[in-house]
Amino acid sequence: MGNVGLLFVGAVLFINGMLLLGKVDAKSGAVFNLFIGALQVLTPTYLIFTANGDQTAILAASGIYLFGFTYLYVGIGLLADLDSTGVGYYSLFVAIAALGYSFVNFRLLNDQPFGVIWLYWAFLWFLFFLLLGLKMESLRTYTGWVTAIQGWVTGVIPAGLLLSGYWKHPTEIAIALGAFGVLAFAGLWPITRHRQPRTAARAAGSVSAPT
Numbered sequence: 001m002g003n004v005g006l007l008f009v010g011a012v013l014f015i016n017g018m019l020l021l022g023k024v025d026a027k028s029g030a031v032f033n034l035f036i037g038a039l040q041v042l043t044p045t046y047l048i049f050t051a052n053g054d055q056t057a058i059l060a061a062s063g064i065y066l067f068g069f070t071y072l073y074v075g076i077g078l079l080a081d082l083d084s085t086g087v088g089y090y091s092l093f094v095a096i097a098a099l100g101y102s103f104v105n106f107r108l109l110n111d112q113p114f115g116v117i118w119l120y121w122a123f124l125w126f127l128f129f130l131l132l133g134l135k136m137e138s139l140r141t142y143t144g145w146v147t148a149i150q151g152w153v154t155g156v157i158p159a160g161l162l163l164s165g166y167w168k169h170p171t172e173i174a175i176a177l178g179a180f181g182v183l184a185f186a187g188l189w190p191i192t193r194h195r196q197p198r199t200a201a202r203a204a205g206s207v208s209a210p211t
Helices: 002-020 026-049 055-062 064-080 085-107 112-133 137-164 170-192
Strands: none
Touching: 002 026, 002 064, 002 137, 026 055, 026 064, 055 064, 064 085, 085 112, 112 137, 112 170, 137 170
């Protein structure tokens, strides 16, 4: 069940990346955020209630709430045209918590690929904090591309491999994920630094889309 949710996390990250880049209308993006936000709150609730007291399973499921509440917050904020600072500072909380979940995956769950993926998410949510909380509009295009790419790399592709039984060789996957993240996101920086989407100025004061 969690792997199905991960697939749709990839979808909402991709949609929100396109929203940040000015390719998707804010209100239409908001509706999808609400769908996925609801899914990402119901999924961990089900997993926790059916864990039969297994603390490891409960711990693994608990992190999903971080994202579910993000999507609900974004969806409501976009529809109500709210200021983005609340989502921005909540994103800082998520970024810090994600570092903890990365450590848990590396050391407690022995899941190196998801240890790296949690580092991806910590980086992305920190970008949301800078963009939405601190209003660093110069990061909008960069954050949009990072969000869209992470939708595939941390959501759609891992979910597809997990659901089809091809999620194998975890050490090699972790190394590949780490190398790709460093090269891709470092390479994007000079390319996107001075490019801003046409809708950036208009959307600057509103919740314009984290994950």
